[in-house]
Amino acid sequence: MGQVSQKPSRRPRADSVRNRQRVLEAATAVFSAGGPDASLEAVARRAGVGIGTLYRHFPTREALFEAVYRHEVDQLGELARTLAGQGDPVDALRAWLHANVRLVATKKGMLAALALAAHGPKELYAYSFEHLTRAVGLLLERAVAAGEVRDDITAADLLRALVGMCYMNDQPGWQVNVLRLVDVFVDGLRVRPGGS
Amino acid sequence: MGQVSQKPSRRPRADSVRNRQRVLEAATAVFSAGGPDASLEAVARRAGVGIGTLYRHFPTREALFEAVYRHEVDQLGELARTLAGQGDPVDALRAWLHANVRLVATKKGMLAALALAAHGPKELYAYSFEHLTRAVGLLLERAVAAGEVRDDITAADLLRALVGMCYMNDQPGWQVNVLRLVDVFVDGLRVRPGGS
């Protein structure tokens, strides 16, 4: 992960760079609108490139997805790091989960990507899933360490529960519902004096 | 919903009945193995009928799904009715949710069907979703009436949360994890003396 590209080989071709960018933008638009099953040929058309070009840059549908959503994922990671440094642990955890729900509202495609991540044996979603797991992990561990939250739930479990709850909601106004469900869940997470 | 078919028209043809049955069995097998995206032509092949025959009996993929899983859904409905008559309300609710997880373990296809139910604007999954919602509703309302559970979560929300949590788990041993998550959720559902 250190040195990347100082080999005195050739400079990457300008058209290649440009086309890659175009495809990426087109994919963002098309996936946002049509979900993860959208036609790759539609993406190519919209980008104004041949289907072959699309496939050369992104050999699989998954590769394209990952490229599109990597940015969002990074953002969530940063948010977690910020939140981990301040305020009540449980509040911070809840805040991150809420932010996640909100982000899903605008970028529904990522959801699908994550759903697939949990499903298929494809390793390609590893990046997103790992990063997000690490992100919640940060917050979760702090809350556990503070003795405010039970310790038998893993970060991955928590993330899956979150995504699952989002995934199943499509009705108008679903955000409110999901946020409520998240609150219920966080309540359930709390260690409580008299609990079983 | 009363009289169904006493019109003195013709008796249904024997081959038609037989083929319908065959397609249904084939579909059960194929969907179980290959998920909800399995090829309908594969179903037809396995059933030993033409693709046209399949489509005549089940005009859409969804119709076929519904037929396949109606039975499972009915079973869960009955279980809810049984549980509603006995024991602690919260325990009953938890028991039903657990049973659901267990059933999902054997019939993963239903999961996918329900996931689609929440997603697409297709009304065809209404049956499953409505029935199950009614089923949890039974238990949830009883628990709310007993003052043991908060009253701002709907049966549909609860069901979606449940299915979502299942949906996102595919790893070996996922059942244990999901059951734990369900427990956390039910804990969170509880009305508690000092909570916010």
Next chain:
DNA sequence: TTGCAAAACGGAGGGTGCCTCCGTATATAT
């Protein structure tokens, strides 16, 4: 500049699945 090889382009093509349509076959009723 010019020339040339590496790199990228694009789309034809072979495969598969979806669903419709309609000529043919068959079961039921008279």
Next chain:
DNA sequence: ATATATACGGAGGCACCCTCCGTTTTGCAA
């Protein structure tokens, strides 16, 4: 036995997936 309602099956048109390869463009060296 015949008529006719009913069901059958698969060909056909369309869309998508992905690969392969002849053509075009580009960067670099002379």
